Amino acid sequence: MPHARNPGTPLATDWFDAVHINRPAAERRAAALTTRRSVKNEHQAAWLLNAIRCMDLTTLAGDDTDARVARLCAKARRPLGDSIVRGLGLAAMPVVGAVCVYPTMVAGAVRALSNSGIPVASVATGFPAGLMPLDLRLAEIRYAVDQGASEIDIVITRGHVLGSNWAALYDEIAAMREACGDAHMKAILGTGDLVTLGNVYAASMVAMQAGADFIKTSTGKEAVNATLPVSLIMVRALRDYGARTGVKIGFKPAGGMKTAKDAIAWQILMHEEAGREWLEPALFRLGASSMLGDIERQLEHFVTGRYAAAHRHALA
């Protein structure tokens, strides 16, 4: 499942300096994505299942405990009720793409997921704001990796983007990438803080040049989290990076996506703007928590023809 790493490139600001982003056009395209495509019946069920495969089931709350994380991991192993799995005609219980937690929760998550093959992702680098001394942020990455995380979701210093300090941003991310070692690195841009789509594109490009394996929209803690227009611009950025380098970069929208409809919408975006390969967990993750519950309800409806109730499904 893990895809080839992104070796990165030297910082090249001309890869984004001359790129212009038009927000109304991006919003138009984003709005049309889900009106231009529709998935129904077996295909809809398949797309919802695929969303589970690509889901980074997440808890990032101040009241997280080992027990709460263990419960989440149990759901990650068995995201759907047995009757639904049978009804869908699946050979095996599907599993989520990863479980995503705070660094101190990694050890518990690794234990709870043992023998499942489900990777543990950890946020790091002073999540969510990232405003800690760099050495402490790098130390946090090493800690999380040491605890058993195989994927690290780092946050960038948004101020570097807002001040166009591309070299500082590049150096910081490159250092984080090095600290990650073999762990895959997802760079969280905090797009709600970056505000303009031009900033989003530039930050995406610098993160990829600095070696990010994935680019990720948000921490889930900004005022605005994953939106389709922002995601569109990030996907176009990774497409442009791929065209220049031949390297495939993954994409992870996170925060604010709660419904099965959202799961379909973002997959349509990936299918249309990036291609089929970006519907695999190696190149696409949905950072979500409550979305899984809605997907389970929709899948039960597909199986039984009756509308489902959340309380009849296991809590994540």
Next chain:
Amino acid sequence: MPTVTEALNTMDYGPAPESAAIALNWLTRGPFGHFINGAFTKPGAVFDTVNPATEAVLAQVTQGTEGDITAAVKAAHKAQPGWAKLPGHQRARYLYALARLLQKRERLFAVLEVLDNGKPIREARDIDVPLAVRHFYHHAGWAELLDDEFPGMAPHGVCGQIIPWNFPLLMLAWKVAPALAAGNTVVLKPAEYTPLTALLFAELCIEAGLPKGVVNIVTGDGSTGAALVAAEVDKIAFTGSTEVGRLIRQATAGTGKALTLELGGKSPFIVLAGADLDAAVEGVVDAVWFNQGEVCCAGSRILVQESVAAVFTDKLKARMARLRLGDPLDKSTDIGAVVHPVQLARIRAIMAQAVEEGAELHQPGTGEGCFCPPALLTGLGAANVAMQEEIFGPVAALMTFRTPVEAVELANNTRYGLSASIWTESITTALDIAAQVKAGVVWINGTNMFDANAPFGGMRESGFGREGAREGMLAYLRAPAIKGKARAVLSVPAGLPGEAEGGDIDRTHKLYIGGAQKRPDGGYSYSAQGGQIPLGGRKDIRNAVEAAHKAAGWGKATGHNRAQVLYFLAENMAARQADLAALSSKTEAGAAVARAFYWAAWADKYDGKVHSTQGAHLTLALKEPFGVMGLICPEEAPLLGFISTLLPAIAMGNRVVAVPSQGAPRAALEMVQVFDTSDMPGGVVNIVTGPRVDLARTLAQHDDIAVLWVFADSETCAMTEREASGNLKPVWSENRARDWAGSEGQSRDFLRRAVQVKTVWVPYGA
């Protein structure tokens, strides 16, 4: 249907068909007759209307005869006075009811449109039907406000309306809603290929309790349309091909029928290096792969700046590969069926010819039946057929340019002038190009944006008249009728010596061309007003038009600049008032001076509008001069008529080739000295005297004249309207003498007729 596991492996979209069951059920009400006088007639001789995607016969509809048209027009005439007399509020209620009913049947209309036309359900559902609904709502408002907002204006009467097959319901809404709001009644002829939604709309008229005869719908082919054009209607509104528009222009010439034409296009889609290239690629999808490219304003000429052409073309080709061609009822279809095999054959023929002429064709995918995969032609120049001819199919032609100046030059290198799309993040560059392109609608960083409150219509051979908004209402209203006598036909002046003038030194009059006095090319004079008047001819008109084109700076001058010149002109006329009076009359000269001040006052005040359309969109309706105007001045009031018609035209920025009174041209020729002393740039005003009918014909036939005003006898009016069909210049012709000294001598009509509206859409967002 695959299993869930299989679907999970492929991650295909799978089929997502919209059910056609209810629409098919409605079709069993056929075979259909016409809708005349509030009821459906018994079907007559019928023809099939076919689903182009499946070749299945959907229904049989009646071929409208001359008799059917006569009956419909009669019903419309009977209903019209009562309809017009209703308080605006009452008409508004009917239009509101139509809007609501349309909204309540939105899916039925959408599905029926897909079946009949072949367009994808997404477009019918998300674009055609909501815009049609919006149009009725908007015009319910105009009906309500008509008396307040258009005082003194009256409906034309009965409007004959002929609409195309590409947006059958939407074009019906564009035609019917404003006509009804203004107090007209209508006879509508839907396209032969796509009559069904119009017939369904007829049922809504019954449901809404619309008075009998207000809306009449007669189905049929081109011959039915021709019968409607020939019928006793007061106005013809046509949307369709330039070829047919030209025939209608000829057929209505001299009939007194008002005319608006919304015709073809070959619209430029300009991508500058400073554009969001991915956004522009998506723009091409919306421009030329929307509605199978069967869109009059399709941005089918893609002009890309050289420095980004390679990247842009690669992105465009990649995007094309993701377009889905197929079942129009499938919700995931981007491109449906071409409306008819005849149209498909035409598309293929032009593509083949384009390739033969050296273009490279990129067309991934194959289409069976009446389908045409999206195509891109590259490596071609402006001379290639695909850059010249409207294809009306999903075919884009791409060429490059080097600078914004060249982009404008290429953009305007066409007979058409419907729309333009400009892509750059520099608002400075975008608006500069917008100001220069010859197009009735300009979209900046967008394309194919429409709203009921945004005027739509063309320049050049894309037609004249606007649809939508306040400007569109004017197409269905007329100014008060002129009450004067019909003008007499003039005899052709002979180039022979006349009576002796005697006494004074001979006054030498010459033609006025390019700011200089010129002897007529033919070298003849004729006698009038006791003097020798140059007998101008074809070549003098040619020279005058060329001089007028060279004075293009006048159109770009500020209103204040033009006002200054016109005020100075008025001042100098006052100084020469006695001389002018000697050649006309004291009262006429006095009125002429006052009139000059009047039009000088307007020069910087006839503003455009900012229309309320969509959020975060600035929608500007700019009033632009046509350019070079031909003007046949009234024979009556030789000085005042000349001043009253010439000055509003130049106040708005036009340059004019004027033919003054034939019998009494001396005052106009005397004005030459006033122009010369008033800082009027050479070429803004050109005066050619001589045989008015011949000169009028030459002006009407001239392809480099954008608009023609003819104040003459009815024969000359008819002749110029007919001859103007060559380049489809709008003609304002009037065969009754005006009271030039009174209120007929100065009105908004002169301003309205002197400008054309350019709608510029500027979406914004940081």
